Amino acid sequence: xxxxxxxxxxxxxxxxxxxxxxSAPTTHVEHLRRHGPLPAVVGEHGRAAMLTTIEHSGLVxxxxxxxxxxxxxxxxxxGASTGSPVVVANGCEGEPASRKDVWLLTRTxxxxxxxxxxxxxxxxxxxxHLCVHRGSAGAGTVRRALVERGxxxxxxxxxxxxxxxxVASEETALVHWLNGAEAKPTFxxxxxxxxxxxxxxxxxxxxxxxxxxxxxxxxxxEWFRSVGDPTEPGTLLLSVSGPPQVSQVVEVxxxxxxxxxxxxxxxxxEASTGVLVGGYFGTWLRPDVAASAPLTHRxxxxxxxxxxxxxxxxxxxxxxxxxxxxRVATYLAAQSAGQCxxxxxxxxxxxxxxxxxxxxxxxxSLAPALDRWLSIVPGRxxxxxxxxxxxxxxxxxxxxxxxxxxxxxxxxxxxxxAGAWLPLPPVQSRxxxxx
Amino acid sequence: xxTTASRPVPLGRLAVSIMRLQVNPIACAAHGLCAELxxxxxxxxxxxxxxxxxxxxxxxxxxxxxxxxxxxxxxxxVIERSGQ
Numbered sequence: 001x002x003x004x005x006x007x008x009x010x011x012x013x014x015x016x017x018x019x020x021x022x023s024a025p026t027t028h029v030e031h032l033r034r035h036g037p038l039p040a041v042v043g044e045h046g047r048a049a050m051l052t053t054i055e056h057s058g059l060v061x062x063x064x065x066x067x068x069x070x071x072x073x074x075x076x077x078x079g080a081s082t083g084s085p086v087v088v089a090n091g092c093e094g095e096p097a098s099r100k101d102v103w104l105l106t107r108t109x110x111x112x113x114x115x116x117x118x119x120x121x122x123x124x125x126x127x128x129h130l131c132v133h134r135g136s137a138g139a140g141t142v143r144r145a146l147v148e149r150g151x152x153x154x155x156x157x158x159x160x161x162x163x164x165x166x167v168a169s170e171e172t173a174l175v176h177w178l179n180g181a182e183a184k185p186t187f188x189x190x191x192x193x194x195x196x197x198x199x200x201x202x203x204x205x206x207x208x209x210x211x212x213x214x215x216x217x218x219x220x221x222e223w224f225r226s227v228g229d230p231t232e233p234g235t236l237l238l239s240v241s242g243p244p245q246v247s248q249v250v251e252v253x254x255x256x257x258x259x260x261x262x263x264x265x266x267x268x269x270e271a272s273t274g275v276l277v278g279g280y281f282g283t284w285l286r287p288d289v290a291a292s293a294p295l296t297h298r299x300x301x302x303x304x305x306x307x308x309x310x311x312x313x314x315x316x317x318x319x320x321x322x323x324x325x326x327r328v329a330t331y332l333a334a335q336s337a338g339q340c341x342x343x344x345x346x347x348x349x350x351x352x353x354x355x356x357x358x359x360x361x362x363x364x365s366l367a368p369a370l371d372r373w374l375s376i377v378p379g380r381x382x383x384x385x386x387x388x389x390x391x392x393x394x395x396x397x398x399x400x401x402x403x404x405x406x407x408x409x410x411x412x413x414x415x416x417x418a419g420a421w422l423p424l425p426p427v428q429s430r431x432x433x434x435x
Numbered sequence: 436x437x438t439t440a441s442r443p444v445p446l447g448r449l450a451v452s453i454m455r456l457q458v459n460p461i462a463c464a465a466h467g468l469c470a471e472l473x474x475x476x477x478x479x480x481x482x483x484x485x486x487x488x489x490x491x492x493x494x495x496x497x498x499x500x501x502x503x504x505x506x507x508x509x510x511x512x513v514i515e516r517s518g519q
Contacts, residue, residue, distance in 0.1 A: 187459050340460035341484035376480055379489075382461050 063206030079201025105138030115210025229255030242314030278308025325396030
C-alpha cells in the first residue's frame with residue numbers, strides 16, 4: 001500500500017506532526033531525539049494539572065465531531081466508578097478519500113502511541129486499544145513501534161484490525177467490536193464515555209487527536225495555541241486532492257481558508273466545479289464559497305459544511321459532479337450495516353434515483369420522491385450514516401445545479417463525462433463479515 | 436428514575452416533565468402498531484417505519500403513547516422524560 005507524502009507548507013513555518021524522513025516510520029530513538037521524553041503524570045495532582053493544560057490548549061477532536069478533548073476526558077475519568085476506564089485510539093479511517101491517519105501511523109507511530117499512553121494516565125486507564133482497518137499499512141508500523149517501546153508496567157496497548165467498512169469506524173461500532181460483537185453501530189445512549197469496552201467508561205479518540213495531545217503534553221497550552229484559529233487552535237492534517245493531479249496529506253494551521261490550503265499544494269481552484277469538504281459524510285461547496293471558508297468547525301458550519309475528517313477534494317471541471325455524487329451515494333447505500341429500516345430502504349432508493357439522474361433514463365416523477373426521501377432519512381438511524389449520505393447528496397444537487405438541470409432535460413452536461421474520479425473501495429456484500 | 440414530586444416547586448416555575456417519543460431504529464421491525472395506536476404523533480413512511488414527531492408531547496397524548504409503546508412487539512418505542 002502506498003501512502004502519499006506529506007508536504008510542509010509555507011502556511012506553517014514549523015510543521016508539528018511532519019517529520020524529516022518522509023519515507024520510513026520514525027524509530028523510537030529518532031522520535032525521542034526530536035520530541036524529548038513524554039512528561040510523567042504523577043498522582044491526582046499530576047492528572048489534574050495535565051487536564052488543565054489540555055483544557056487551556058483548546059484541543060478539539062480531529063475525528064469529525066470536534067468535541068473538546070479535556071471535557072471528554074473529564075467525563076471518562078468521572079465514570080471510573082464502573083471500573084478502570086479504557087482508552088481506544090481510532091485509526092480506522094473509514095473515509096475512502098482520507099489518508100491522514102494512515103500517514104500518521106506509518107510515519108510517526110510513536111507520537112500516536114505517546115498520546116494513547118498519556119490519555120490513559122490522565123483518565124486512569126490501564127488498558128488501551130488501537131484500532132485500524134484490516135489490511136491497513138498502519139497495523140504493522142504500530143506493532144513494530146510497540147515492540148521498540150517495550151513493556152510498560154501495569155499498562156497495555158493492543159492493536160486490532162477491524163473489518164474495513166465505512167460504519168465500522170463509528171465509535172459505538174468500535175466498542176461493540178471490542179466487546180466481541182460485530183463492528184456495527186449501536187443505539188445510544190449509553191455513549192462509550194458512559195459505558196463502553198467491558199461496560200467501563202471508554203475514551204475514544206482519533207489518532208490525530210492523540211498525536212496532537214502528545215505535543216500538548218510536552219510543549220504546553222501556550223505553545224499549542226500559538227498557531228491557528230484562536231477558538232480552535234493548533235494545526236490540522238488534511239487529505240487534499242484536485243486538478244491538475246494533486247493528492248497528498250498536508251498540515252495547515254486551523255483557520256486556513258480552503259482556497260489557501262488548496263493553492264499551497266498546487267490545486268487550481270479555477271479548474272474545479274465543486275469542492276468536497278469533510279469526506280463522503282461531508283458537503284460539496286461551490287468553489288467560490290469554499291475559497292474563502294476557514295478550516296475550522298465554526299467556519300465550515302457557517303459555509304454550510306462540516307470539517308469532518310479533514311478531506312478537501314476539488315473536483316476537476318472535466319468530471320461530472322452529478323455522476324460523482326451518484327457514485328458515492330451508491331457506495332454509501334452499500335455501506336449500511338443493515339440494522340435500521342430508514343437506512344436500509346432509504347439510501348438505496350436515493351442512490352437508484354441518482355443513478356438514473358446521472359446515467360439516464362431520468363423520470364421527472366422521481367423528483368418529488370427523491371426530495372421526500374432526502375428529507376425523511378436523516379436522524380432515523382442508530383448512527384449518522386443516513387444523515388451524512390443525505391447531506392452529501394443534497395449538497396451535490398445544489399452545487400452542481402446547472403449540471404443537474406442538463407441531466408434532467410436529458411442534455412449532455414458541461415463536463416465531458418471523463419469517468420470516475422473520487423476513490424471508492426470495492427463494495428463488499430452486506431453479509432460478508434462484520435467481525 | 437429520580438422523581439421531583441417531593442421537591443418544592445421553584446417560585447415562578449412549574450415543575451413539569453417533558454415527554455418525547457423516540458424510536459430505537461435497530462429494534463424497530465416495521466410492525467406498524469404504534470402508528471395505529473398513536474396516529475396523532477406517529478405516521479409510517481413508505482417502507483412501514485415510523486416517523487415520529489420529536490417535539491414535546493402534549494399531556495393528553497401521554498397515556499396513548501404508553502399504550503403504543505407497550506403494544507410494540509419489539510419494544511422499540513422509547514418514551515423519554517426530561518424534567519424542566
